[in-house]
Amino acid sequence: MMTAIVYHEDYNKYDLGVTHPLIGDKPRKTMVFLREKGMLRFLKIFTPTRVDENDLLRVHDKMFVDHIKELSRNGGMLAVDTPAPVGIYDYARLAAGGTKLAGEKLFEGFHCAINPLGGFHHAGRGYSSGFCFFNDIAIAIEYLREKHGLKRFLVIDLDVHHANGTQDIYYEDPTVLHISFHQDGRTLYPGTGDVEEIGRGDGEGFTVNLPLPPYTSGDVYLMAFDEIIPPLVEEFDPEFIVYQSGVDGHHLDPLASLGLTYQTYYHLADRIKNLSFSTCNKLLVVLGGGYSSMISVKSYYNIVCGLIGRGDYIEEEAYISEKNMRQVEELIHSLKKILSRYWNII
Numbered sequence: 001m002m003t004a005i006v007y008h009e010d011y012n013k014y015d016l017g018v019t020h021p022l023i024g025d026k027p028r029k030t031m032v033f034l035r036e037k038g039m040l041r042f043l044k045i046f047t048p049t050r051v052d053e054n055d056l057l058r059v060h061d062k063m064f065v066d067h068i069k070e071l072s073r074n075g076g077m078l079a080v081d082t083p084a085p086v087g088i089y090d091y092a093r094l095a096a097g098g099t100k101l102a103g104e105k106l107f108e109g110f111h112c113a114i115n116p117l118g119g120f121h122h123a124g125r126g127y128s129s130g131f132c133f134f135n136d137i138a139i140a141i142e143y144l145r146e147k148h149g150l151k152r153f154l155v156i157d158l159d160v161h162h163a164n165g166t167q168d169i170y171y172e173d174p175t176v177l178h179i180s181f182h183q184d185g186r187t188l189y190p191g192t193g194d195v196e197e198i199g200r201g202d203g204e205g206f207t208v209n210l211p212l213p214p215y216t217s218g219d220v221y222l223m224a225f226d227e228i229i230p231p232l233v234e235e236f237d238p239e240f241i242v243y244q245s246g247v248d249g250h251h252l253d254p255l256a257s258l259g260l261t262y263q264t265y266y267h268l269a270d271r272i273k274n275l276s277f278s279t280c281n282k283l284l285v286v287l288g289g290g291y292s293s294m295i296s297v298k299s300y301y302n303i304v305c306g307l308i309g310r311g312d313y314i315e316e317e318a319y320i321s322e323k324n325m326r327q328v329e330e331l332i333h334s335l336k337k338i339l340s341r342y343w344n345i346i
């Protein structure tokens with residue numbers, strides 16, 4: 001079965017400046033590395049176009065969209081950490097167009113589709129920061145909901161930062177099960193994502209957060225994944241899965257402090273692919289954050305290896321010892337206690 005990947009050279013214009021941590025040409029570097037490693041023969045490349053205003057307005061407030069359009073004309077600041085360069089309205093719409101196109105490919109015979117410039121999960125309906133402008137995940141979900149009438153979307157967000165924007169958009173919506181694993185908000189931007197944040201109203205029980213303490217190692221992270229995610233996925237029985245596969249949880253990422261390794265990313269992607277195979281067979285992957293150029297690109301490569309089922313992934317040179325097992329076990333216990341009010345999880 002073929003995997004689709006979307007790519008446009010203009011992706012590399014989503015650049016917030018030379019001194020900004022976001023690596024503007026990371027999409028190109030990722031594609032070059034995949035080509036050098038001989039992976040493109042397993043991937044079919046598609047060229048995205050920009051989403052239109054109608055796509056944006058299914059998710060975002062008109063005032064917010066107009067604000068970004070205005071900033072994009074002369075440049076400015078969207079938030080203290082998020083400069084808005086000239087033209088960003090078009091580049092952010094192109095990124096969202098990639099996620100939308102990748103989503104559509106899953107209805108055209110592909111079982112997995114990847115957008116290397118996606119996962120802007122800090123964008124809410126009427127606000128954003130954290131290097132994000134438009135929430136491409138929600139834009140794709142709302143487009144697919146309208147076009148294909150789907151009723152159960154699963155989002156697994158493994159970026160090191162809490163997915164506050166996506167969570168807020170779907171906080172009262174039981175049709176989207178949103179699971180975020182991230183570094184504890186008391187130690188990292190954006191500060192949210194406590195285990196007690198579980199959704200509201202009809203959406204109660206459909207938001208799941210696991211805030212991990214700094215330095216948590218990859219083996220402990222995988223243990224937590226296995227304890228929490230498969231039982232929820234099985235019971236929810238999604239019709240569509242989005243995997244935000246940010247790699248800023250790697251132990252050498254400059255912006256955060258988790259202890260994941262290259263291997264961890266292979267094993268996570270492999271597990272999520274298998275969850276997709278056993279449910280809806282529709283897996284949309286947005287590659288998400290990662291702020292050290294080569295480390296991010298190698299981690300993304302390992303994710304692609306996991307998705308397409310190739311075992312020749314990159315391994316860490318140094319051994320990373322187990323860290324925070326007992327703390328994370330306690331955390332899992334607390335989370336399961338909360339979730340057991342809504343799910344068959346023990």
Ligand SMILES: [Zn+2]
Nearest residue numbers: 159161248289
């Ligand atoms: Zn991140």
